[in-house]
Amino acid sequence: xxxxxxxxxxxxxxxxxxxxxxxxxxxxxxxxxxxxxxxxxxxxxxxxxxxxxxxxxxxxxxxxxxxxxxxxxxxxxxxxxxxxxxxxxxxxxxxxxxxxxxxxxxxxxxxxxxxxxxxxxxx
Ligand SMILES: [Zn+2]
Numbered sequence: 001x002x003x004x005x006x007x008x009x010x011x012x013x014x015x016x017x018x019x020x021x022x023x024x025x026x027x028x029x030x031x032x033x034x035x036x037x038x039x040x041x042x043x044x045x046x047x048x049x050x051x052x053x054x055x056x057x058x059x060x061x062x063x064x065x066x067x068x069x070x071x072x073x074x075x076x077x078x079x080x081x082x083x084x085x086x087x088x089x090x091x092x093x094x095x096x097x098x099x100x101x102x103x104x105x106x107x108x109x110x111x112x113x114x115x116x117x118x119x120x121x122x123x
Contacts, residue, residue: 001025002082007105010119011089019086019120021105025079035075042067077102084109090116 002024009019026034046063049056080101088095088111095112106121 001027003079006123007084007086008121008123009084009086009089010121012117012119013090015089017087017089019084021084021120022082023079024082024101026077031075031078034077035071038074039067039071042070084120088114088116088118090114090118 002022005021005023007019007021008016010016042063046060046067049059049063052059081099081103082101083096083098085094085096087093091111091114093111093113097109097112099107099109106119108117108119110116111118
């Protein structure tokens with residue numbers, strides 16, 4: 001499920017413009033599915049690396065442990081950031097920046113057309 005939230009786009013001079021943040025929200029069911037997929041992938045890798053000589057002493061236990069650890073991290077992820085759009089307070093151009101899904105606001109990034117440093121934050 002996608003959601004749009006109002007945010008503020010701020011530059012280092014403290015000027016702000018209104019912007020929109022796009023977020024994907026995961027339901028409880030989707031979080032379970034995402035977590036189990038990650039667990040299956042890690043354990044599949046553990047099984048696949050079982051046949052690599054010497055390296056399997058490290059890889060197999062590594063992937064076995066990484067399975068539940070990454071699955072729990074996935075399960076705790078209730079939302080992922082998609083993009084932020086609005087007007088850059090420095091150059092005045094309309095822009096959209098793609099965001100790291102794991103990122104959290106407030107964060108510093110760059111305006112897409114002219115690379116001005118901008119800060120995204122909730123109002
Ligand atoms: Zn700009």
